[in-house]
Amino acid sequence: MPPDLMTTAEVADYLRLKERKVYELVGTRRIPFSRVSGKLLFPRRLIDLWVSRHVDFAGGAIDSPPAVAAGSHDPLLEWALKESRCDLAMLFDGSEDGLRRLADGRAALAGLHLIDAEGGYNVAAMKRFEGLADAVLIGWAWRNQGLVTARGNPLGLSGIQDLARDEVRVAFRQPGSGSHALLHRLLEREGLSPGDVGEAASPALGETDLATAILDGEADCGLAIRAVARRFGLGFIPLHRERFDLAVRRRDYFEPPVQKLLAFARTPAFAEKAEALGGYDISDLGAVVYNP
Numbered sequence: 001m002p003p004d005l006m007t008t009a010e011v012a013d014y015l016r017l018k019e020r021k022v023y024e025l026v027g028t029r030r031i032p033f034s035r036v037s038g039k040l041l042f043p044r045r046l047i048d049l050w051v052s053r054h055v056d057f058a059g060g061a062i063d064s065p066p067a068v069a070a071g072s073h074d075p076l077l078e079w080a081l082k083e084s085r086c087d088l089a090m091l092f093d094g095s096e097d098g099l100r101r102l103a104d105g106r107a108a109l110a111g112l113h114l115i116d117a118e119g120g121y122n123v124a125a126m127k128r129f130e131g132l133a134d135a136v137l138i139g140w141a142w143r144n145q146g147l148v149t150a151r152g153n154p155l156g157l158s159g160i161q162d163l164a165r166d167e168v169r170v171a172f173r174q175p176g177s178g179s180h181a182l183l184h185r186l187l188e189r190e191g192l193s194p195g196d197v198g199e200a201a202s203p204a205l206g207e208t209d210l211a212t213a214i215l216d217g218e219a220d221c222g223l224a225i226r227a228v229a230r231r232f233g234l235g236f237i238p239l240h241r242e243r244f245d246l247a248v249r250r251r252d253y254f255e256p257p258v259q260k261l262l263a264f265a266r267t268p269a270f271a272e273k274a275e276a277l278g279g280y281d282i283s284d285l286g287a288v289v290y291n292p
Contacts (some may be wrong), residue, residue, distance in 0.1 A: 004044050005034075011042040015051070032254075045288045049136065049250045064108075065249075067257055071098020071110035072178050073206045074244055075227045076141060076274055084264035086257045092206060095125070096176035102247055103131040108257060110247040111140065113178035115185055121243040123290050136253065137245040137290035138262070144226040144279035145182060145242050149235035150214055157221055157237060160190045163197045171200045171213045171222030178242070179207070183223045186239060226279025245289060262286055 003010065012019045025031035032046040066089075069081055073092035081088055088109060091101070098110030116124035126132050149157055155168060163170050172194075173180040180203075187193060200219035204210035211232040213219040229236035248258055264270060265285055274280040 006042045006044055006047070008040050008042075011047060014044075014047065045291055048291065049253045049288070064255070065102075065105050065252065066108065068101070068107040069109045069111065070101040070107035071095050071112055071247070072244070073208070074111055074140070074143075075207075075225075075231065075277055076280060077111055077244075077246075079273055080261060080265055080270060083269070084261050086260035086264070088257045088261065094174055094177035094180075095122075099125060099129050099132070099247065102135060102249070103129045108248065108252050108255070109261075111244060112137070112247055113143070113182075113242050113244045115178070115182050115242065122245045122247070126247060126290070132247075132249075133292060134250050135247050136250055136288055136292075137247055138253075139284035139287040139289045140244045140246050140265075140282075141274070141285060142281035142283075143242055143244055144238050145179070145223060145240045146226065146229075146236050146238040147221050148211060148214060148224045148229045149221045149237065151234060153235040153237075155220055159237065160186045160192070160239065163187070163221070164192055166198065167220075169198050169200045169218075169220045171210045171219035172203045173210065173223070174203045174205055179223050182240060182242065186223075227277040230278045243284075243289075250291075 006014060008019055008022050012022045022031070026033050026040060032043065032050055034041045034043065067087050068091050069088040070091045070093070072095045078090060081090055091107070095112045095114045098107060098112060101107035102110045112122045112125065114122050114125040122137055126135060126137070147157060149155070157168070162168060172183065184194065187197065200213060204213055204222060207224040207228045210222040210224050211228050211234060214222065214234060215232060226236050226238065252258055271282065274282050
């Protein structure tokens with residue numbers, strides 16, 4: 001196997017190109033590279049993504065997907081999509097819906113936070129979908145998930161076990177969302193099932209809807225991230241640290257929409273916004289966390 005960081009000679013041999021051609025690609029910024037103390041280095045995982053982007057299929061280039069960011073809603077992602085002017089429209093309807101749209105060619109990017117049976121995130125869910133063999137996961141953020149309560153936590157909730165109390169109405173999320181899967185897992189850990197919990201009239205289709213249901217008195221609590229509780233001035237009981245990733249096809253990773261978004265996410269303004277929202281750890285942002 002070639003090294004994780006390749007020199008110009010090594011990447012030329014890896015790609016079966018002449019070194020002169022590699023220098024030409026670097027000069028026109030058409031190949032991913034880093035410059036460390038004047039020396040050119042090429043991350044192998046990004047070179048693999050770059051090659052995949054140029055694959056032809058059935059005698060012609062693979063059609064580009066619509067410029068849509070689908071999957072799970074995340075306040076920091078929503079803000080970055082707008083501020084980066086990356087031209088990705090937003091269509092947030094849960095993590096599994098995002099994977100389905102990505103697999104069907106109806107989205108360029110999907111936000112995910114789907115926990116698996118071993119406590120990992122997103123990889124197992126991606127493997128369940130056909131047509132995603134060329135998709136990778138890019139780290140976005142670690143987030144604090146917990147129970148969002150009414151202001152002042154008037155029912156004195158302290159954890160998942162309190163959801164089984166008769167007077168507590170819980171705002172569930174729609175099936176297929178990451179928060180729905182996590183709540184079921186947390187209930188199972190406490191020996192509870194969804195049937196043991198009093199459910200609000202209808203599921204919340206997003207974290208903003210969940211917070212609104214609590215503010216309007218339609219629910220007493222629900223599972224959401226700390227940033228949502230802070231935004232709406234609601235109570236928050238931390239329960240779990242989760243990973244939120246971006247799923248994108250290799251061929252689309254280097255396209256302008258995704259690159260604009262990721263470039264903006266490396267700016268001081270982005271870091272300041274993550275801090276202001278609360279409950280985010282962006283130390284792994286931009287890392288390729290899964291590349292089949």
